[in-house]
Amino acid sequence: MQDANSMESLEGASFEPLRVSDRLARKALRHTKERVIEALLFGAAGVSVLTTVGIVWVLVSESYHFFTVVPIWSFLTDTMWTPLFADAHYGILPLLAGTLTTSLVALVVAIPLGTTIAIYLSEFARPAVREAVKPFLELLGGIPSIVYGYFALIVVIPLLQLLIPGLPGFNMLGAGIVMGIAIIPYVSSLAEDAMRAVPMSMREGSYAMGGTKFQTAVRVVIPAALSGILSAYILGISRAVGETMIVAVAAGMQPNFTMNPMEPAQTISAYIVQVALGDLPHGSIGYQSIFAAGLSLMVMTLLLNVAGHFVRRRYREAY
Template sequence: MNTPSSASAASLPPLVVSDRLAKKALRHFKERFIEMLLFGAASVSVLTTVGIIWVLVSESYHFFETVPLWSFLTDTMWTPLFADPHYGILPLLAGTLTTSLVALIVAIPLGTTIAIYLSEFARPAVREIVKPFLELLGGIPTIVYGYFALTVVIPMLQLLIPGLSGFNMLGAGIVMGIAIIPYVSSLAEDAMRAVPMNMREGSYAMGGTKLQTALRVVMPAALSGILSAYILGISRAVGETMIVAVAAGMQPNFTLNPLESAQTISAYIVQVALGDLPHGSIGYQSIFAAGLSLMLMTLSLNLVGHVLRRRYREAY
């Protein structure tokens, strides 16, 4: 027995989908093609990273077949091109860490101060002038910074420190810190400006000054972004090549004294890559072992930064 509702449903005309909304094979193919194209573009960075890691690991494996890993990590001499070769990474590691530390001592306080000023104190007209100059400072080739350190900064330091060598890690580190100030200040300022305005207004309502609000409210709220700026600056300093190659000297000395000359990992890679070493030789393979060490340092810094960002993002 048919109910009235079933009879009325049977009498309704069939549902018709317009041609514009109907599924067409051509449209489906276009969507799939675009999706594959975007996936391929996103995979470029992943495949490039995998390729770089594969080259470093494979070439370093042949290097460590000849040079013991323990000797590579503990030997205090790095003379792979001498008649009596030594392959201790410690001198290059000491030069890299010392120049990076000097650069961070310069870049982090100045970059943070600039970020606080641009975010909390500068008028819009001033910010529109200062921000492009910072970006321009970040676009100067590093080789120019290197010769600036060699011809301007180091002679000035020699006036203050008699007997200072013409190539030293102090001058290279100072100029390297100036070079990475735009990275630190720009990212930190963006993180501070992303803090909601009602947090600032709440601080002002409680009687806080602009400086107190910036230091006690805005900076803690933007701490994850500020830490990201610091980690980027550290990674940039560790991987810097031309400034230290020109101004710090090319002698792999095992020292932490910034007044002496030294060689960094990246500067050694440049030195050997420009030479005439035969492919597959132990000297040629040493640049891949040094590059692998540099990559592991940068990866460790990025992992530490990721952990800190997650921790402080959850806290605030």
């Protein structure tokens, strides 16, 4: 009898649907937003990967058509690069020599000056001086490379001709010096950030042992920040190897197989610009040579970055 009354009371009662609490609803909405943001970030990362894969695919596929006509061994060993001549030669060595020579000159300028500036800003400069110098360095890094090219052609090379009589109007020395000036902001800024990341306790320990500021900077801060400093150098090298407009304007467009910086020469990137201006018909073997040259430049940059990665890892483990 009691069970029957209970059933009747249950049948007469009105049930409301279960409702998730406001706290749980907000938590579920937050997780949904996080998943959407994660998907967007993953898509952005995927775009960069797909872009890199697409660039590699274009270079490799177009270079394959080029190498079906020009043997790879001839491409790597021939000392003549004359795609515009009737008797065309496609030896990458002259362009490679010009690229390496201008890059070495630029690094000789950028690495000592950039490192010195980084040491001064990190260890010696007062905060007011540092805050005033940093914007000028960033402004120097934002100047278009074509402006640097004409600066080298109009200002730097004439000054070099006064010091070195007989210097040609187009040469790798002037182009390399201005390239080094253009790279200084990259080297100094990254190197200074690496030095400032060194804990202050390491400096204080050096001072407690009687070390001067210079001794602390050279013997404590630089070894501790060496992996970051090497990263700055590697970025500078990559920037120098891939530079286009400075060498196109100031180094000349003559593919000479020489490592003499006082001679005119042509770099890989400058040749690509020359062909892109329409000197060779689209679809010809000469036009396809720019993809083989671009693939060579990419491989060279990749090898530099891989070597720099191993060097950074070694010094990071050491310190």
